[in-house]
Amino acid sequence: MSLYGTQKLLFHLNRDAAVQKRYREELPALLEDYELVAEEREAILAGDIGKLYVLGANGQLLMHFAALLGMPWADYIEAMREGVRRHGPVREGIYAMTTSTDEKVAGV
Amino acid sequence: MSLVFAAVCSHAPGITGRAHLADPARKDALHGELYRLGESLREARPDALIVIAAEHFANFFMDNMPAYAIGMADHYEGPIEDPGWLGIARTRVPGNAALSQRLIADVMNDVDVAFAEEWKFDHGIMVPLHFLTPRFDLPVIPVNINCQGPPLTPLKRAWAFGAALRRACDTVPERIALVGTGGISHWPATPDSGKVNEAWDRDFLDRWARNDRAALLDYSDASTYRDAGQGGFEIRTFIAVAAAARGRGEIRHYAPIPIFSVGCTVATMSIE
Numbered sequence: 001m002s003l004y005g006t007q008k009l010l011f012h013l014n015r016d017a018a019v020q021k022r023y024r025e026e027l028p029a030l031l032e033d034y035e036l037v038a039e040e041r042e043a044i045l046a047g048d049i050g051k052l053y054v055l056g057a058n059g060q061l062l063m064h065f066a067a068l069l070g071m072p073w074a075d076y077i078e079a080m081r082e083g084v085r086r087h088g089p090v091r092e093g094i095y096a097m098t099t100s101t102d103e104k105v106a107g108v
Numbered sequence: 109m110s111l112v113f114a115a116v117c118s119h120a121p122g123i124t125g126r127a128h129l130a131d132p133a134r135k136d137a138l139h140g141e142l143y144r145l146g147e148s149l150r151e152a153r154p155d156a157l158i159v160i161a162a163e164h165f166a167n168f169f170m171d172n173m174p175a176y177a178i179g180m181a182d183h184y185e186g187p188i189e190d191p192g193w194l195g196i197a198r199t200r201v202p203g204n205a206a207l208s209q210r211l212i213a214d215v216m217n218d219v220d221v222a223f224a225e226e227w228k229f230d231h232g233i234m235v236p237l238h239f240l241t242p243r244f245d246l247p248v249i250p251v252n253i254n255c256q257g258p259p260l261t262p263l264k265r266a267w268a269f270g271a272a273l274r275r276a277c278d279t280v281p282e283r284i285a286l287v288g289t290g291g292i293s294h295w296p297a298t299p300d301s302g303k304v305n306e307a308w309d310r311d312f313l314d315r316w317a318r319n320d321r322a323a324l325l326d327y328s329d330a331s332t333y334r335d336a337g338q339g340g341f342e343i344r345t346f347i348a349v350a351a352a353a354r355g356r357g358e359i360r361h362y363a364p365i366p367i368f369s370v371g372c373t374v375a376t377m378s379i380e
Binding site: 067 | 126165170171188189190193295299300302
């Protein structure tokens with residue numbers, strides 16, 4: 001499954017300053033190094049946390065991508081809810097949402 | 109010597125990184141208990157601290173995922189996360205490669221473990237160390253149980269791993285402390301973040317405190333996922349500590365703090 005490629009990119013991005021530099025300077029070329037389908041590539045290019053969440057990206061990888069994008073915690077949580085509103089339930093992985101899109105479990 | 113101290117505690121990144129967003133009284137009560145756990149740890153005069161953690165893709169990924177891994181370096185570094193995000197400055201943490209090597213060789217009599225001469229600590233180890241060894245002056249031996257990328261090691265193997273670790277500790281002259289870290293029920297890094305199944309947690313902690321092997325192993329991953337979320341898979345670290353300590357647990361602190369995404373737990377276990 002190509003979800004592996006998305007998660008591998010996020011794994012490298014979270015831990016490797018050289019990959020973070022390529023993310024900033026030559027993102028399209030960086031993405032060529034990973035096996036991704038079109039909607040994954042588009043979501044990463046757009047920094048679309050909600051879409052990546054719905055595609056099944058592991059939350060422990062995704063939350064650091066959100067931090068890299070400068071998203072405060074509340075915005076990150078809301079971006080995932082918005083992803084589910086727009087694209088439907090999480091399609092893969094073990095980070096499915098079990099609450100409703102209008103529920104703020106921790107007040108954010 | 110042998111095992112001289114055993115405990116478990118939560119490791120959620122919010123405990124330090126989102127401390128300012130929590131109810132101050134609840135946050136202070138938790139932080140106080142974590143510091144007190146550090147005092148108990150020091151009273152045991154350990155030469156090294158084994159931290160059984162469930163890391164979150166800091167070192168290990170699905171390209172080559174070990175079920176069990178033990179660090180074998182003279183120093184480590186952490187946090188791998190952005191220090192501002194976690195609220196913990198990046199620092200070097202001492203290790204003890206020679207001691208690691210002896211322990212790993214002995215554990216391998218019973219359980220095949222991966223070893224790693226490089227290891228960057230994520231919040232799973234750094235948050236506990238921030239409170240337990242605030243000066244980062246005690247040699248740490250990191251241990252990881254894969255609780256993130258299925259298929260996951262069965263609970264009975266987590267027990268066997270803890271038992272093997274205990275036998276290994278018994279063969280070395282050093283005084284060893286053991287701390288397992290993880291959540292009980294939680295749904296971290298999802299929109300559910302903050303949800304906690306308190307009844308499930310209290311039942312699990314009761315089984316843990318009684319050190320009831322059969323009851324501790326009586327969960328399937330499907331039931332844990334349903335009742336305790338993907339974060340519940342981290343019970344493997346608590347189970348390994350129970351197998352290693354063989355004693356009875358004392359729950360010093362349990363309180364759900366939603367903004368920390370977990371029922372915050374601090375507990376010790378006697379060593380038998």
